[in-house]
Amino acid sequence: MPKPKQNRLMRSLAQQEESEKAARSRVMPSPNPATNLIIADILVRGVSTLVRKSVEKKVAKASLEDEADAQNMLDSKTLLTTLGLYGASKLATRSPAGLGVVAGGLLIKTLYDRGKARQLRTAIKGALPKSTGEADS
Secondary structure (H helix, E strand, O other): OOOHHHHHHHHHHHHHHHHHHHHHHHHOOOOOHHHHHHHHHHHHHHHHHHHHHHHHHHHHHHHHOOHHHHHHHHHOOOHHHHHHHHHHHHHHHHOHHHHHHHHHHHHHHHHHHHHHHHHHHHHHHHHOOOOOOOOOO
């Protein structure tokens, strides 16, 4: 004679599986997993693009302080620049070594730009006439 507890347990597990399966199918827009993956990919890429463009605009406006110049800089991206950014982002996201290469390159570029700006400031200060601070008598 079979034990009734096992039968109840099996029925309970089967009902739980069915309810979980039904809950999953209600959450997903399609019963096809490949379609759901495509929908999720498009959604994530779209949101990512919107966020990226918003951040680009804010950084450009903060850096240039003139909205027209900022928009001009954003609009003047060449195909080569776009491909370079795409390649760098792919390299950085594929491995920790790639991330290190890209981050190191960005650090070197930042240090180079700061050095050039410091040289320019020094040249401007050297070109200005020096005042002695004494009043003419």
